Amino acid sequence: MTRDDEAPTLAADEQLLVLPDDLRHELKEPMGPIETDAERLLEAVDGPVIAVGDVVTYHLLQAGHRPDVALVDGRTKRSAVDEEIHDAVTEGASIEVRNPPAELGAPVVRALRRALATDEPTTILVDGEEDLVALPAIVAAPEGASVVYGQPDEGMVHVKVAADHRAEMRDLLERFEGDTERFWALLEGADGGT
8 A cells, every 4th residue: 555645656558537626526426325234235235246445345244245346445534444444355355456546547447347257256455546436337337236335424325237327427437537438448348458
């Protein structure tokens, strides 16, 4: 993990999308219902679970459910998570990638695609920030899957993936700065790479 004063960077060919300042306010609104009880949230789940965030992943694990895909970065609200949470959510992490804050880089998009394609639960440990990965996760996850991410000081947002969510996230991601064409090729596997 990097310290606050040494944010991770990516090589120019690994940078894809950057969150523009004028979109930040839109991302503050939850994309689905907010739940504070992981067990109650899990009652509404009937497909794969993609967890974005350390605290969300921890609560799902405490409720006895290992997410099919978990993205964690060792931080919550810009501070390091407690050691107990860190140890629980990083145990068995199988992919490690860099992803700078307010960006979606090629390494994390590749890792997400790889994790969604496997039958084994996969934890992606992100050096940097994983928050924005909820957006491509909603686009790439199978119909009926659950993408769960944290809403600071409120709880866990549960997005049950459906066509309308995908369309909304596609529109949002198209408004990011950067190489959207390459981003879509990578997310949809049309780039031929892994």
